[in-house]
Amino acid sequence: xxxxxxxxxxxxxRQMPWEDATxxxxxxxxxxxxxxxxxxxxxxxxxxxxAYIFRLREHMVRFSQSMKLVRxxxxxxxxxxxxxxxxxxxxNNHREDVYIxxxxxxxxxxxxxxxxxxxxxxLINTRPNPSHLLTGMVQHACVSSWTRISDTVMPPRVKNMSxxxxxxxxxxxxxxxxxxxxxxxxxxxxxxEGPGACLMLVRNGRLIxxxxxxxxxxxxxxxxxxxxxxxxxxxxxxxxxxxxxxLYIADEVFFCGTxxxxxxxxxVDRYPVGDGTPGPITRRLEQLYHDVLRGIDPRHAExxxxxxxxxxxxxxx
Numbered sequence: 001x002x003x004x005x006x007x008x009x010x011x012x013x014r015q016m017p018w019e020d021a022t023x024x025x026x027x028x029x030x031x032x033x034x035x036x037x038x039x040x041x042x043x044x045x046x047x048x049x050x051a052y053i054f055r056l057r058e059h060m061v062r063f064s065q066s067m068k069l070v071r072x073x074x075x076x077x078x079x080x081x082x083x084x085x086x087x088x089x090x091x092n093n094h095r096e097d098v099y100i101x102x103x104x105x106x107x108x109x110x111x112x113x114x115x116x117x118x119x120x121x122x123l124i125n126t127r128p129n130p131s132h133l134l135t136g137m138v139q140h141a142c143v144s145s146w147t148r149i150s151d152t153v154m155p156p157r158v159k160n161m162s163x164x165x166x167x168x169x170x171x172x173x174x175x176x177x178x179x180x181x182x183x184x185x186x187x188x189x190x191x192x193e194g195p196g197a198c199l200m201l202v203r204n205g206r207l208i209x210x211x212x213x214x215x216x217x218x219x220x221x222x223x224x225x226x227x228x229x230x231x232x233x234x235x236x237x238x239x240x241x242x243x244x245x246x247l248y249i250a251d252e253v254f255f256c257g258t259x260x261x262x263x264x265x266x267x268v269d270r271y272p273v274g275d276g277t278p279g280p281i282t283r284r285l286e287q288l289y290h291d292v293l294r295g296i297d298p299r300h301a302e303x304x305x306x307x308x309x310x311x312x313x314x315x316x317x
Contacts, residue, residue: 011124012122040085042089044096132261146166146170166184182194183268191243206238217257253265
């Protein structure tokens with residue numbers, strides 16, 4: 001794209017030019033404390049001339065659940081939001097990999113930390129975001145001194161924006177100490193997740209991941225990888241609490257999520273993971289995930305929502 005930003009965004013019930021979506025600067029701050037969001041990707045297939053949004057419905061169901069948990073009223077039905085996203089990506093003519101962010105924030109009540117109203121505004125915007133799948137990207141991680149938030153503190157299973165300060169602190173600490181990323185333990189001292197990504201490891205040919213009661217996000221990507229590992233690759237998957245020292249003796253470790261996609265972790269606290277390179281199960285999952293996302297592999301078609309760019313191009317011709 002040649003423009004600095006897409007032509008359109010969606011705000012409170014209508015698609016509008018980017019420049020028209022403005023609020024006063026004093027609205028910043030308090031409204032974001034209880035804000036929730038989704039990170040969604042669309043993947044471009046140049047051979048088909050089509051972009052596919054990954055698990056759009058599942059993301060928007062979680063969006064609704066997140067709004068409920070932070071007591072925001074959803075005035076726009078999920079179906080309307082889904083159609084708005086498809087139309088927005090199509091009208092912005094995103095012929096590339098793209099990140100889609102629906103955001104709900106408190107737009108009524110007092111402008112203070114204690115101000116409370118269930119009135120919500122919803123914003124949806126898009127931006128180009130190239131995939132790093134199959135690029136050879138790896139990361140070196142440390143176990144953070146910060147503890148992952150628990151369900152008695154904030155709701156870790158949903159995408160409450162305030163939750164991400166927890167991961168941000170861990171990421172800043174890791175960068176300061178010379179690492180690429182961090183791994184947080186939960187209040188019980190078990191492995192939780194990374195800053196904005198779930199974690200999986202491989203031991204003795206089995207895929208192991210912290211269960212959803214280990215203070216992790218109920219990740220849609222994690223769920224997809226579990227399904228593909230079991231159904232398509234025939235790999236045993238175990239969801240259970242994970243000890244810190246298991247990371248040091250694991251054969252493979254990787255992060256997964258909308259932003260992380262599949263990101264191999266090749267060392268933890270300076271312990272090499274396996275031989276210090278991405279392992280065979282990680283590579284097989286990465287290839288399959290990549291091909292399913294782009295519609296190269298026909299399996300799991302129910303996860304792909306075509307945007308309709310191929311039809312637009314055919315009509316134009």
